[in-house]
Amino acid sequence: MTTELDHPFIGKYLRPEVMPHVMCPGCGNMSIANAFIRAVDKLYGSFENFVFVSGIGCAAWIPSPHFLADTVHVLHGRPIPVATGIKLANPNLQVVVISGDGDLAAIGGNHLFHAARRNIDILVILVNNYNYGMTGGQLAPTTPLGARTITTPYGNPEEPFDLAELMVHAGANYVARWTIIHTLQLESSFKKALQMEGFRFIEVLSPCPTRYIRWNLEKYEQLLEFYKNNTIYVNIARKKGVEEGKIVIGEFIVRDRPGYIRRYSELRKKAIDLWRREKE
Amino acid sequence: MSEFVSVSEIFPPGKYLLMGNEAAGIAALLANCKFFAGYPITPSSEIMNFMARYLPLVGGTFIQMEDEIGSIMAIIGASWAGLRAMTATSGPGFSLMQEGIGYAVMTETPLVLIDVMRVGPGTGQATKAAQGDVMQVRWGRHGDQEIIAIAPSSAQEMLDLTIKAFNLADQFRVPVILIPDEIVGHAEEIVRVPSEDEVKIIERKEPESVADPHFGGDGIKIASFPTLGKGFNVLVTGSTHNEKGYRKTQDPEVHRRLAWHIVNKIRKNRDKIVSFSIEGDADANIGIVAYGSVYRAALEAIQIGREKGLKISVFRPITLWPSPDRELRKFAENLDFIIVPELNTGMYVLEVERITRDIVPVYQLNKIGGGIPIYPEEIIDCIIKITKVK
Structure with a gap:
């Protein structure tokens, strides 16, 4: 008989000591982990050379403590500057940030925009659950207009961020958005992004069954139906426009601007040449 | 021969007329600091300006971050990736860095920070000297902890004590904070710059076997440093954690052990530090x-x-x-x-x-x-x- 602990990823990519994982029933977080590990398994066959950085919140727990790899679980909002320091200090490492929308786009928003602007060579996977799940389901900068949360019991009066569009304009080399029902597309996106340089951003919509959905939908299943019927691919959306309430998914941009690492190593060479020439 | 320039090529050993802040920059280079992240703020900016100019020459990396929070977190990341890392700031920037310093204490991350003290509170007098951070440096963060804070009093000491700070940080896996006042940071004095060979560098120890603890200890012995990317599968977290880094936030005994360790490793080793x-x-x-x-x-x-x-x-x-x-x-x-x-x-x-x-x-x-x-x-x-x- 197989038990739930028998899985080819456990012991290779996931720490047996922390299985079964701690995510709530219906949470999309481990589906994202699954898609990510499948991508890594097909490309590299191991987590060797990977460093995962995450902040505070449910999504931050995807890598820490679950991933059998180097994982750095940092302060609320600060995974991106820590990842920046790690990547600059050892450019051979594949540095991946996995964290939530509150962590990366609210308290850590400043770092997110600037990391995209400077095109630092890290992959950021932003798990958007529309609210602060871990602290009890409060309003996030991604909560849809009108949606109810524990701090917007009469409906959200604020417009949410469109993070994928924001990252396109901030200068990221790769931007995609998927939902947790698009696991195959998500896996391909991970594969593509892992092999690129510069700043790469993948937003995954993975609403919180324990907090957000309870306030806004009668049944969890409605969410999956909603995703099936209300998502529209970005190329179609750009041609035909987007109806109110539809979610745009797909690859928003693929660029090949040099990453910060390449630019800085060129700068270093230039600085040394200049210094030697001045000395002569 | 390295493609990079050596520190002694740039600053041949000898006497120089230097501002304290510049002397600290030379010291960082001599101490093999290879990473600096910072944000402009008076009266510490000269340290950052110096590092921006010279770090690339010696093969290091300089980055100007979007704020002081980003700066402290970036040097924490670089330190975990194996480099000696430093930042410098003043008053308001130092306040912003407090949470990051607390994280570094909890994760036993070696780093060096120079807080050139200016007049506060608030924006205060940005260009003027004060000694108002001497309690903040000790008590500015939440929770039980000890750090090392050093007060240089001359440009020469800015050099000597910055080198010492890097060694103490690596030895005790703790943030070491230099707190010169603005007068010490800005006064120009004759400084003797030593050669690279004269500078004693105490290297970080790495774990020898997979069984070695990554964190904590008995308050005297310090765990070896498991650098990222070397196969240690290290779990770094600012939450209460056991010796292998697993979060144990519901376990009072694990927290007691960890908190007493991070406090006692400074208190019980005070003879080696003071x-x-x-x-x-x-x-x-x-x-x-x-x-x-x-x-x-x-x-x-x-x-x-x-x-x-x-x-x-x-x-x-x-x-x-x-x-x-x-x-x-x-x-x-x-x-x-x-x-x-x-x-x-x-x-x-x-x-x-x-x-x-x-x-x-x-x-x-x-x-x-x-x-x-x-x-x-x-x-x-x-x-x-x-x-x-x-």
């Missing part, structure tokens, strides 16, 4: 406790005092934290009183009182506003007043 100096008359009956630029005034006060028949001895804590408490107690034994001049409304005097108040009376001399130094004559005047009252 430094101080004593100058003046061996048979003195008057003591001055001073640090930073005020220490320089106190030294001059000894001479002026002699001319007036006063016998003065100056005790200077070099490590403000941990404080040289036993040594200061011994210093206080034969004195009539101690005076503590500071560029604040009375901060380190509280520590001096804690240590010596059952032995001698402790008086304070305070000057704030405008960044005007405490002059030696003012210390003498104050001593004379106290002598008359007594």
